[in-house]
Amino acid sequence: MPDMKLKVRPLNQFKLFWPLMVLLLLVIINVFLTKDFFVIEWKDGRFSGILVDILNRSTYIGIIAIGLTLVIATGGIDISVGSVVAISGAVAAYLIGGELVLQGDQQILVTRTPMAVAIPAALAVALVLGMWNGVLVTRWKIQPIVATLILMVSGRGIAQLVTNGQIITIYYTPYFFIGNGTFLGIPFSLYLLLAVLALVIVITRKTALGLFLESIGVNRTASRYSGIQERRIVFWSYAFCAFCAGVSGLLVSSNVKSADGNNAGDLFELDAILAVVIGGTSLNGGKFSLGGSILGAIIIQTLTTTIYSIGVPPQVNLVIKSIVVFLVSMLQSENFRALFLFGRKNAFARGAV
Amino acid sequence: MEDQTMLSMKDISKYFPGVRALSGVNFSLRSGEIHALMGQNGAGKSTLIKILTGVYKPDTGTIVLKGKPVQVESPEHAQALGIATVYQEVNLCPNLSVAENLLLGREPRKVWGISWKTMLSEAKKNIKEKLDLDIDPARPLGSYSLAIQQMVAIARSLCVRSDILILDEPTSSLDEAEVERLFLILRKLKQEGLAILFVTHFLDQVYAVSDRITVLRNGEFVGTTVASELSKINLISQMVGKDPAELVANVVNREKRSSGTEQEILNIHGLGKTGYLKPFDLSLHRGEIVGLAGLLGSGRTETAKLLFAAERATEGTVYKDQREVHLASPRDAIMEGMGFCPEDRKTEGLVGDLSVRENIILALQAKQGILRYLSRKDQEEIAQNFIKVLDIKTPNAERPVKTLSGGNQQKVLLARWLATKPSILILDEPTRGIDVGAKAEILQRIQQLRNEGISIVFISSELEEVVATSDRIVVFRDKKKVAEAEGSDIEEPTIMRLIAQEDA
Numbered sequence: 001m002p003d004m005k006l007k008v009r010p011l012n013q014f015k016l017f018w019p020l021m022v023l024l025l026l027v028i029i030n031v032f033l034t035k036d037f038f039v040i041e042w043k044d045g046r047f048s049g050i051l052v053d054i055l056n057r058s059t060y061i062g063i064i065a066i067g068l069t070l071v072i073a074t075g076g077i078d079i080s081v082g083s084v085v086a087i088s089g090a091v092a093a094y095l096i097g098g099e100l101v102l103q104g105d106q107q108i109l110v111t112r113t114p115m116a117v118a119i120p121a122a123l124a125v126a127l128v129l130g131m132w133n134g135v136l137v138t139r140w141k142i143q144p145i146v147a148t149l150i151l152m153v154s155g156r157g158i159a160q161l162v163t164n165g166q167i168i169t170i171y172y173t174p175y176f177f178i179g180n181g182t183f184l185g186i187p188f189s190l191y192l193l194l195a196v197l198a199l200v201i202v203i204t205r206k207t208a209l210g211l212f213l214e215s216i217g218v219n220r221t222a223s224r225y226s227g228i229q230e231r232r233i234v235f236w237s238y239a240f241c242a243f244c245a246g247v248s249g250l251l252v253s254s255n256v257k258s259a260d261g262n263n264a265g266d267l268f269e270l271d272a273i274l275a276v277v278i279g280g281t282s283l284n285g286g287k288f289s290l291g292g293s294i295l296g297a298i299i300i301q302t303l304t305t306t307i308y309s310i311g312v313p314p315q316v317n318l319v320i321k322s323i324v325v326f327l328v329s330m331l332q333s334e335n336f337r338a339l340f341l342f343g344r345k346n347a348f349a350r351g352a353v
Numbered sequence: 354m355e356d357q358t359m360l361s362m363k364d365i366s367k368y369f370p371g372v373r374a375l376s377g378v379n380f381s382l383r384s385g386e387i388h389a390l391m392g393q394n395g396a397g398k399s400t401l402i403k404i405l406t407g408v409y410k411p412d413t414g415t416i417v418l419k420g421k422p423v424q425v426e427s428p429e430h431a432q433a434l435g436i437a438t439v440y441q442e443v444n445l446c447p448n449l450s451v452a453e454n455l456l457l458g459r460e461p462r463k464v465w466g467i468s469w470k471t472m473l474s475e476a477k478k479n480i481k482e483k484l485d486l487d488i489d490p491a492r493p494l495g496s497y498s499l500a501i502q503q504m505v506a507i508a509r510s511l512c513v514r515s516d517i518l519i520l521d522e523p524t525s526s527l528d529e530a531e532v533e534r535l536f537l538i539l540r541k542l543k544q545e546g547l548a549i550l551f552v553t554h555f556l557d558q559v560y561a562v563s564d565r566i567t568v569l570r571n572g573e574f575v576g577t578t579v580a581s582e583l584s585k586i587n588l589i590s591q592m593v594g595k596d597p598a599e600l601v602a603n604v605v606n607r608e609k610r611s612s613g614t615e616q617e618i619l620n621i622h623g624l625g626k627t628g629y630l631k632p633f634d635l636s637l638h639r640g641e642i643v644g645l646a647g648l649l650g651s652g653r654t655e656t657a658k659l660l661f662a663a664e665r666a667t668e669g670t671v672y673k674d675q676r677e678v679h680l681a682s683p684r685d686a687i688m689e690g691m692g693f694c695p696e697d698r699k700t701e702g703l704v705g706d707l708s709v710r711e712n713i714i715l716a717l718q719a720k721q722g723i724l725r726y727l728s729r730k731d732q733e734e735i736a737q738n739f740i741k742v743l744d745i746k747t748p749n750a751e752r753p754v755k756t757l758s759g760g761n762q763q764k765v766l767l768a769r770w771l772a773t774k775p776s777i778l779i780l781d782e783p784t785r786g787i788d789v790g791a792k793a794e795i796l797q798r799i800q801q802l803r804n805e806g807i808s809i810v811f812i813s814s815e816l817e818e819v820v821a822t823s824d825r826i827v828v829f830r831d832k833k834k835v836a837e838a839e840g841s842d843i844e845e846p847t848i849m850r851l852i853a854q855e856d857a
Contacts, residue, residue, distance in 0.1 A: 208718045209725045211711060218706045225663060225701060226769065227719035229688040284705045 015280045018331040019295050022278075024323070025300045033310045046182040050305065058294075058301035059189040060248050062083075064268060065275040065293040066200050067244030070237040072276050074230075075217040075285025076137060076144035078238060081245040081272055083155025084126050085265025088249025090162040093259030096175055098168040103299060118175075126246025127239055129155070134235035148238075152183035152269065159261030168259045179255030189251050193294070196244065203291055210288075213237065217285025254350050271300050278328050299328070359384045359516055359548040360635075365414035367400055374400040377540050378414075378574040379559065380567055382517060385546050387539060387549045389559045389580070392569035393592055393788035395746075395758045398552050400506055402521055403551075403568065404747075407431040408538065419516070437515035439506050439523055447502070452476035453492050455509050474610050483508050484826055498650060505534065511542070517540065519550045520787065520841050524558055528649040536562050554788060556585055570594050593790045617675070619773060619777060621660070624669030630655040633834035635827065637777065642799065642809045644823030646816060646848050652829040653812045654696050657781045661693040661753065662686045678710065687720055692770030693699030694763070696781040696812070702766045705755035710736035712754045717772040739768035743798065760791025778802065779810040784818060796822060806813075816852075820845050 029039040030050075040049035066082050071078045095118035103106045111118070129151060136147035169178075181188040204210035215223045216230045224230050248268070255260045277283060278299055279292025303324050305318045330336045361381040368376045375397045382388050392398050403409045416423055425431050430436070445454045453460075461471040465579035477488035488505060494502055503523060510518060526533045539549060539562055553559060558647055559566060560582070566583055568575040568591040575591050578780075583591075605658070605688060616639045618849050625632030630652050635641055647651040658664040662680035671678050680686050683693065695701035704712055713736045718727055727735070737752040738822050743764045747757055763783055770778055780799065782794045799822060803809055813819050819826060826843055828836040828851040836851040 088691040096360060176763060206726060208723045209722075211707075211715070211718065212723065215704045215707060215711070215715060219700070219704045221701045221703050223715075225661070225683050225693060226704075226716040229713070229719075 013229040016292055017291060018293060019278055019280065019299060019328065022328050022331065023295065023299050025195075025304065026299065026306060026324075030302075030306055030309075034306065036238060037309075040188050042185065045185065046187075049184045052187065054305050055298070056187040056189055058298045059187075059193040060251055061268060061271045061300060062193050062294050062297035063196055063244050063248045063251070063276050064241075064272040064281070065297050066196055066290060067237075067241030068272045069279070069281055069288050069290055069293045070200070070204070070213060070271075071144075071218045071241045071274050072281055073213040073285055073288035074234050074237055074282060075220065076234065076238070076275070077283070078133060078148045078241045079131070079145060079269045080133060080148040080155055081241065081248075082265040083152050083159065084129055084242045084245035084265075085249040085252060085268055086259075086261050087129065087155055087162065088122045088126045088157035088246035089253030089259040089264050090168070090248055090261050091125050092118050092175075093168040093170050093253055094162050095121055095172055096172050098170060100171040102171075107171065107173075111170055111176065115172070115175055121252070122250060125244045126242045126249065130239035130242025130245075131235070133242060134227035134238035137238060138231040139236045146170060150272070156262060159259075159264070161261075163259055163260070163261045167261075170253070170257050170259070176257060177254070179251045179253070189255075192247065196247065197290060197294060201261035209233070212290065213231065214286050217288075218242055249293070272297075274325055277301055278325070278332070280332060357384045358382070358494050360421060361578070362405065362776055363415050363417070363418045364399065364403075365404060365411045365416075367397075367409060367411050373574045375404075375411075375569075378569065378572075379577075380574075381577070382550060385543055385547045385555045386564040387551055387562050389563035389566045390550060390552045390560065390569070391566055391588065391592055392575075394758075394789050395571070395590070396569040396788075397572040398569055399521070400572075401582055402438070402519055402552065405431070406436060406519065408834075410600075411559045411620055415761055431556065432513060432515075435514065435516040435795065436519065437510035437513055437517065438519040438521065439503075439510050440521050440717050445502060445506055445509070449806070450491050451480070451488060451494050451497070454489035454505055455490070455512065457509075459512065464541045479512060480505070483511055485534065485537075504531070507535070509553070515547065517548045517550065518796060519552075521562045522554065523551075524553055524555060525647055531649075532558065549744070553831045554699075554786065554792075556588065556789070559588075560585070568592055588794055589789055590824060592788070596807055597817060602603050613741050618673065620675075622670045622671040622672070624659055624671065626655075626664060626667045628658060629664060629832070630659060631833040637808045637833070638808065639776075642811050642823045644826040645810065645812045646791055646819050646826050647829035647852055648843040649814060651767075652834070653834040654781055654833075655832060656827075656829065657693065657695075657779045657810060657812060660686070661779055663693065663695075665719060674744045674790070674804075682757055684719070685772075687716060689772065690775050691777045691779065692716065692775040694766045694774060694781060694783050694786070698766065698786075699755075701804050703754050703762055706753055709740070709745070709757070709765055710750040713750075713768045713772055716769045720773050736768075737773055738786045739771065743768055746806065760787035760795070761793070763787055768796070775807060777808045779812075782814065784815070785810075785811060816845055816848060820848060 006143050009121050016190050034050065037050050040047050040051060068078055068081065095113045097110065097112035097189060099110065133148050133151060135144045136150070137144050177188060179189060183191060197255045204213065212223070212233055215226070215228060216233060220230055249265065252264055275296030278296035279294070281288040281292060303321055307320055312320055359382050363379055365378045365380070366376045377504065378397065378401060387792070390398050400409065404411050405425065407427045407430050416425065423434060425434065428774065449457070455476045456472055460467045461475060462468060466585060473490050478699060480486050480488060480490065486501070486625055488497060488501060495503060506521065551563060562579045563665065565577055566580050566588065567577040568588070570592060576639070617636055618638040618639050621633065621635040623632040633656065635643070635744065645656055647653050647726070659666050661683055662685055663683050666680065671680055678689055680689065686693070699705065704715065710732055714727055714732050721727070733750060739745065740747065740750060744762050745764045745768065747761060755760060757765065766821065767783070783795055784797070787795070796818065799809060799811065811819065811822055820843055823843065825837065825839040827834055828838065828848065830852060838851065
C-alpha cells in the first residue's frame with residue numbers, strides 16, 4: 001500500500017526536523033563567528049579543518065549513543081558509560097605498555113602484549129562490565145539508574161587500579177591509528193562509527209530486534225506475555241551499550257595517546273544521554289532513532305567546538321551548552337511547540353487528546 | 354419530586370482532526386434523578402463527559418447550570434461549579450492510606466501541620482456513613498481490592514459539596530454485592546437531591562437505578578427516554594442502530610455439547626502456587642469452551658496466569674497432548690500453542706504506542722524468533738486480513754493501537770493470538786468494558802473459534818455470559834477450585850449456588 005507509507009514518512013522526518021534545524025543554526029552562527037569554519041584543507045595526506053575535527057570528535061559520544069539508544073529504547077538508562085570508557089582505555093594502555101624504548105635515536109616499538117590481544121581484551125572487559133549491568137537490571141531487578149550508578153562510581157576506581165593511579169602514556173605508534181589515523185584522507189574513527197551504526201541499523205531493522213526493543217520499552221509485561229524474551233534482550237542491550245563505550249574508550253585513549261583513569265570519558269554519560277534525547281528517542285522508552293542519536297552527538301560536538309572557537313570564557317561554557325540543550329529539548333516537546341509556534345488554542349487540544 | 358433542571362447542555366458539538374466526536378447533542382439533568390448515558394464505544398459518551406468536566410471545550414453549544422450559562426474552563430473549575438466526577442479507572446494514590454486519599458487537599462489541620470488523628474477518625478466516619486463500609490482508613494489504599502478503591506473514589510468525590518455527580522462506568526470492576534451496595538448509596542444520594550449522571554455498559558444496572566436514559570450513537574443524539582418506558586431490546590436497538598427483530602436472532606442460541614468424548618488436549622494435574630492459588634486439576638478438550646466462574650478475586654485470573662505460565666507454578670504437572678511439558682514462561686506456553694488475552698488490556702495486553710499492525714504480528718514474530726523477521730509486506734497482509742475478518746475499525750493499520758476504542762483494542766489482541774494459530778486460547782474478561790455490539794461480535798467469534806477446533810478457557814464476571822458461552826464451567830471460590838459443572842447443570846441458578854456455597 002503505497003499511500004500508507006506516504007503517511008508514515010513525513011512523520012519520521014518531522015522527528016529529526018528540529019534537531020536538524022538546531023544544527024543548521026549552529027552552523028550559521030559559526031559562519032559569522034568562526035574563522036575558516038568551512039575551510040577543508042588537504043594536509044599531510046589527510047583532510048583537515050574545523051568540520052573534520054568536529055566529526056572526528058563527535059564519534060566518541062556518537063558510538064556510545066548508538067548503544068545507549070538501544071538501552072533507552074527498552075525503557076532503561078546506563079550512566080556507567082563514562083567509567084567504561086576509562087576502564088577500556090586503561091586496559092588497552094596497560095596491555096600495550098607505557099615504556100619509551102630508544103635505541104640510539106630510534107624508537108623501538110615494544111608492547112607488553114600484542115595489540116591484537118590488547119584491543120579485544122579491552123573490549124571484552126567492557127562487554128563483561130555491560131553484562132554485569134545487565135544482570136543487575138534483569139536478574140536482580142535493580143532500577144537501571146541505580147544499577148549502573150554502581151559501575152559509574154566503582155568504575156573510576158577500577159580504571160585507576162588498572163593504571164595504578166597514574167596516567168599511562170602510550171608510546172606504541174601503531175595504536176595511535178585508531179584515534180588519529182586516516183583512510184583515504186578521512187579519519188578512521190568515522191569509518192568505525194559508520195560501521196557500528198550500519199551494523200546496528202541492520203540488526204535492529206532487518207530482524208525483529210527493533211520491534212521487540214520498542215515493544216519492551218512501551219509495555220514490558222505485554223511484551224513478555226506475547227512471548228518476547230524481554231530479559232535476554234534487555235540484558236544484551238546493556239552488554240552492547242558497554243561494548244560501545246569500550247570502543248569509544250579505545251578511540252579516546254588512542255587519540256590522546258594515554259589512559260587517564262580519573263578523567264577519561266568524564267561526563268560522557270551525560271553527553272551521550274543528551275545526544276539520544278536530542279535525537280528524538282524518549283527516555284520513557286519505545287520508538288528509537290539511531291540516526292537521531294548520531295545527529296545529537298554531532299550537535300553536541302559542534303556546540304562544544306563553537307564555544308571554544310568563539311572564545312567564550314571557559315567558566316561559562318557549561319551555561320551556554322545547557323542553554324542550547326534546553327532549547328533543543330523544548331523544540332522537541334510537542335506541547336511547547338504547540339504553545340509557542342502554533343498558537344495557544346492548539347496546545348490544549350493536543351494536550352487533551 | 355419537583356421537576357428542577359440542574360443542568361442543560363444544548364446543541365453540543367466537538368470536532369477532532371478528522372473525527373466528528375459529537376454533533377448537536379442535547380442533554381439535561383434534573384436534581385434528584387439518576388440519568389443513564391448509554392451508547393456503544395465511540396458513541397461520544399466520554400467526549401460529552403469530558404466537555405461537562407472541562408477537559409475539552411465544545412466547538413458549539415451552550416451549557417446552562419442552575420439557570421446560568423457557564424463555560425467550564427478546566428476540571429478544577431468543574432469541581433468548583435459543583436460537578437464531581439468518578440472515572441472508570443481509579444485515579445487515586447494506591448500507596449497513600451485510605452484516609453489520605455479521601456481527604457487529600459482537605460486535611461484537617463492543627464496548629465502545627467496536619468492532624469493525623471482527626472483525619473483517621475473523620476475518614477472512618479465518612480466511609481461508614483456514606484458507604485457503609487468497615488475498612489481501616491490507616492491502611493494503604495492499594496492493599497484493598499479494586500472494588501473498595503472504587504468506592505473510596507466515590508466517597509472522596511462526595512466529600513466535596515456537589516450538585517452533580519458523574520460516574521463513568523463505576524461498576525465495571527465491582528462484583529454483584531458491591532454493585533448493590535453502590536446502588537443503595539446512589540439512591541440515598543438521589544433522595545438528597547443530587548443529580549447523578551451514570552455511564553455503564555451493563556444493561557441490567559441501567560434499569561436497576563436510572564430514572565431516565567439518554568442514548569448517543571456515532572456522536573449523535575438519539576433520544577432521552579424515561580427508563581420504565583424503554584424496553585431493553587429497544588434500548589439496544591437505539592444504541593446499535595439496528596432493528597430489534599434483527600437483534601433477537603443474534604442472541605446466542607446453541608446446543609450444549611458434552612465434552613467427555615473429545616480428544617483431550619491439556620491435562621492439568623495439581624497445578625498451584627503457594628499463597629496465590631491452591632492446586633487444581635483441569636482437563637481441556639479439543640474444540641471446547643471451559644468457563645471459569647466465581648466472584649472477583651476468587652482465583653479465575655490466577656488460574657489463567659498459571660496456565661499461561663505468566664505466574665510460575667510451585668507445584669503440579671501439565672500434560673499437553675498426553676505429553677508432560679514444563680512451562681516456565683509465557684514463551685514456553687506460546688510455543689505449546691497457547692494464547693492469552695489478559696484481563697487488563699492496557700497494562701498487560703496492548704503495546705499502546707505501537708501500531709495496530711505491529712501489535713497484531715507481535716506474538717507471531719516472537720514465536721518465529723528474532724531472526725526470521727516477517728517482511729513488511731507479510732506483516733501488512735496479516736494485519737489487513739485480521740482487520741477485515743474481525744472487522745477492526747481503524748483508519749489504517751499504522752494507527753497506534755491506543756487510539757482505538759475498547760472493543761477494537763480487544764479485537765486486535767485476539768488477532769495477535771489468532772495470527773499464531775493457537776490450539777488453546779485463554780481469554781480473561783474479553784468482553785469487559787466494551788459495548789453491546791462489539792461484545793456480541795466477540796462472543797460469536799469465540800463460538801466460531803471453538804467450532805474450528807480451538808480449545809478456549811473463558812473468563813467473565815458476567816455469569817450470564819459464562820453460562821451462555823461455556824460447554825463446561827469450573828467454579829472458583831477463595832483462590833480454590835470448588836466445583837465443575839457440565840451438561841444440564843450449566844444454568845445460572847446452579848452456578849450461582851456453587852459460587853455462593855459455604856464450605857461445610
